Amino acid sequence: MEEKVLMKGNEALAEGAIQAGCLHYFGYPITPQTEIAAYMAKRMPKVGGVFLQAESEVAAINMVYGVSAAGKRVMTSSSSPGISLKSEGISYLAGSDLPAVIVNVQRCSPGLGGIQPSQADYFQATRGGGHGDYHMLVFTPATVQEMADLVAKAFDLADKYLMPAMVLSDGTLGQMMEPVTVRRVEETHYEKPWALTGTKMQRSHNVITSLNLNSEAFDKQIFDRFERYKKIEETEALWEELSMEDAEICVTAFGITARVVKKAVAIARREGIKVGMIRPLTVWPFPKKVFADAAERVNSFISVEMSMGQMIEDVKLSIDCKKPVYLCNHAGGIIPTFEEVLAKIREVGGAK
Amino acid sequence: MKTVFEKPKSLLDVPMHYCPGCTHGIIHRLIAEAIDELQIEGRTIGVAPVGCAVMAYDYFACDFIESAHGRAPAVATGLKRAEPSNIIFTYQGDGDLASIGMAETVHAAARNENITIVFVNNAIYGMTGGQMAPTTLPGQVTQTSPYGRDVELCGYPIRVCEMLSQVEGAGYLERVAVNSVKHVIQAKKAIKKAFQNQIDGKGFSMIEFLSSCPTNWGMNADDALKWVEDAMIPQYPLGVFKDRAAQEGK
Amino acid sequence: MGKVNIRSELCKGCGLCVTACPKGLLVISETEINQKGHPPAEMIDEEKCISCAFCAMMCPDCVIEVHK
Numbered sequence: 001m002e003e004k005v006l007m008k009g010n011e012a013l014a015e016g017a018i019q020a021g022c023l024h025y026f027g028y029p030i031t032p033q034t035e036i037a038a039y040m041a042k043r044m045p046k047v048g049g050v051f052l053q054a055e056s057e058v059a060a061i062n063m064v065y066g067v068s069a070a071g072k073r074v075m076t077s078s079s080s081p082g083i084s085l086k087s088e089g090i091s092y093l094a095g096s097d098l099p100a101v102i103v104n105v106q107r108c109s110p111g112l113g114g115i116q117p118s119q120a121d122y123f124q125a126t127r128g129g130g131h132g133d134y135h136m137l138v139f140t141p142a143t144v145q146e147m148a149d150l151v152a153k154a155f156d157l158a159d160k161y162l163m164p165a166m167v168l169s170d171g172t173l174g175q176m177m178e179p180v181t182v183r184r185v186e187e188t189h190y191e192k193p194w195a196l197t198g199t200k201m202q203r204s205h206n207v208i209t210s211l212n213l214n215s216e217a218f219d220k221q222i223f224d225r226f227e228r229y230k231k232i233e234e235t236e237a238l239w240e241e242l243s244m245e246d247a248e249i250c251v252t253a254f255g256i257t258a259r260v261v262k263k264a265v266a267i268a269r270r271e272g273i274k275v276g277m278i279r280p281l282t283v284w285p286f287p288k289k290v291f292a293d294a295a296e297r298v299n300s301f302i303s304v305e306m307s308m309g310q311m312i313e314d315v316k317l318s319i320d321c322k323k324p325v326y327l328c329n330h331a332g333g334i335i336p337t338f339e340e341v342l343a344k345i346r347e348v349g350g351a352k
Numbered sequence: 353m354k355t356v357f358e359k360p361k362s363l364l365d366v367p368m369h370y371c372p373g374c375t376h377g378i379i380h381r382l383i384a385e386a387i388d389e390l391q392i393e394g395r396t397i398g399v400a401p402v403g404c405a406v407m408a409y410d411y412f413a414c415d416f417i418e419s420a421h422g423r424a425p426a427v428a429t430g431l432k433r434a435e436p437s438n439i440i441f442t443y444q445g446d447g448d449l450a451s452i453g454m455a456e457t458v459h460a461a462a463r464n465e466n467i468t469i470v471f472v473n474n475a476i477y478g479m480t481g482g483q484m485a486p487t488t489l490p491g492q493v494t495q496t497s498p499y500g501r502d503v504e505l506c507g508y509p510i511r512v513c514e515m516l517s518q519v520e521g522a523g524y525l526e527r528v529a530v531n532s533v534k535h536v537i538q539a540k541k542a543i544k545k546a547f548q549n550q551i552d553g554k555g556f557s558m559i560e561f562l563s564s565c566p567t568n569w570g571m572n573a574d575d576a577l578k579w580v581e582d583a584m585i586p587q588y589p590l591g592v593f594k595d596r597a598a599q600e601g602k
Numbered sequence: 603m604g605k606v607n608i609r610s611e612l613c614k615g616c617g618l619c620v621t622a623c624p625k626g627l628l629v630i631s632e633t634e635i636n637q638k639g640h641p642p643a644e645m646i647d648e649e650k651c652i653s654c655a656f657c658a659m660m661c662p663d664c665v666i667e668v669h670k
Contacts, residue, residue, distance in 0.1 A: 056455060211418055
């Protein structure tokens with residue numbers, strides 16, 4: 001039986017990264033994710049890794065860019081305002097086809113906002129965040145165990161597809177403690193002949209850049225990158241389904257909200273309401289096909305979010321707006337309660 | 353006949369895009385000569401800036417990376433921490449190093465990051481067409497100081513070597529020029545020392561090169577080098593501003 | 603090979619070598635233009651050249667090779 005320890009989400013994620021072979025971390029304090037930096041500061045020297053508190057989130061993402069270019073696994077973490085600061089660096093990573101993991105432990109925004117949890121960086125994460133045509137893989141854990149497991153997956157797929165990956169968490173998951181088994185993950189070895197390792201006078205130089213002043217070449221480069229993205233969308237989406245077989249209403253949520261929704265769905269079922277749930281574990285790639293298939297069977301969808309409605313757009317797009325999609329939401333750091341979700345399910349169910 | 357001067361091997365044999373008379377070319381060559389003489393080409397990685405030298409990676413034989421504007425010292429920090437046996441240098445202009453990148457510059461120095469910074473100071477933003485830089489001289493006319501830099505409105509130029517000399521982590525700071533043969537010879541010594549410092553693990557080294565921008569200064573190449581002598585050197589005196597190893601008797 | 607070899611096609615005619623030469627042996631051509639539209643530098647009296655390489659040291663484009 002694998003050992004379980006009680007760990008805080010942020011710390012489980014940090015340990016998960018180390019067990020996945022990440023030996024370089026650069027960060028900057030910001031609530032509610034500073035524990036990741038603090039944990040890395042203590043742990044990295046013990047495993048022969050590199051921890052550095054950078055002078056800013058901007059500097060940290062650029063240090064990440066350097067380590068990634070050297071061909072090594074590397075991570076940074078921050079929370080919403082700090083992720084905005086990293087946007088340019090993320091665009092550079094994507095534009096240079098470099099792997100790295102960026103963790104966003106979301107807090108309510110915009111501006112300085114608050115330190116309470118939020119899911120309002122969904123657009124920023126899934127629509128790029130930084131400038132230009134690009135995507136990053138975006139993983140959405142809902143438990144402390146998933147914080148550890150999905151960060152390992154993030155490193156693997158980032159290396160496989162040569163792109164940045166984000167773990168989109170929130171303040172609640174970051175702070176809560178749950179039993180977790182952090183597994184050592186055998187790193188799949190991906191060849192990186194493009195890495196900056198020094199020519200050793202044995203090859204011509206490697207140049208890593210996202211600059212391309214030749215329009216035809218740049219056009220092709222971006223189309224080729226999106227061909228890669230298309231393959232990812234077809235094969236790498238992750239999700240969980242609950243009671244969808246005979247569902248007439250589909251509720252969807254990710255992260256901490258999904259745990260609330262599970263309870264509401266269970267109670268609604270006991271009341272005889274045929275409701276099911278789809279929980280994305282990746283919001284890029286979004287599990288579009290699952291929603292499209294569900295739209296053939298259910299009468300309506302409810303998206304439960306800690307934002308003014310961001311994932312709801314992906315739901316509508318996935319189903320081609322075939323069925324109504326309702327929003328049940330809070331901002332300001334308030335987690336929707338199971339009573340609120342239940343009330344919405346009853347309201348939507350009664351209106352058919 | 354023996355060859356007394358030829359292009360260094362670590363400078364690729366390709367035409368460079370810089371304006372006629374722009375001293376970026378001289379500085380590139382001095383770096384390549386140092387790399388050749390120290391035999392470090394195989395383990396050197398350069399970090400290119402945003403500025404006229406954005407495509408510096410096309411001119412050197414070593415591995416290279418393009419950095420976001422001002423972030424080169426942070427990128428260099430990542431590269432150096434990932435593989436400390438590699439020799440990492442940044443190549444940055446005055447906007448890159450002293451404006452948008454000032455925090456990265458100061459903190460890399462504070463951390464005594466064992467890297468070599470090449471600071472090319474021509475008191476103007478060249479690539480974008482000649483705007484004011486943090487090192488633009490009082491009274492100097494640029495596109496964004498069309499009536500001459502007014503220190504009342506936009507403050508005073510920054511002397512980076514002097515400023516960094518107060519940062520305890522900084523190891524070696526020297527300002528040189530390349531506007532005459534005598535200065536070029538001294539500049540070559542300086543950049544070679546800066547690379548040697550990194551090889552010896554002596555920490556943060558920065559060489560500030562006073563450079564020219566004939567195009568945006570509105571001068572021919574010769575007059576531009578005279579302006580370096582007559583106007584820039586009085587504002588930015590040449591010399592060594594910090595040599596920690598010498599102070600510690602190493 | 604001569605004492606000074608100038609790759610005219612790469613020369614930008616900036617004139618820094620002309621100023622640098624202590625013997626005044628270099629000029630910018632008044633008759634030639636290269637493919638890029640620059641009048642290249644040329645040596646006018648190689649006999650007097652002392653192979654000091656000052657011209658090459660000041661050339662930003664590394665187009666001068668010096669032999670002795």
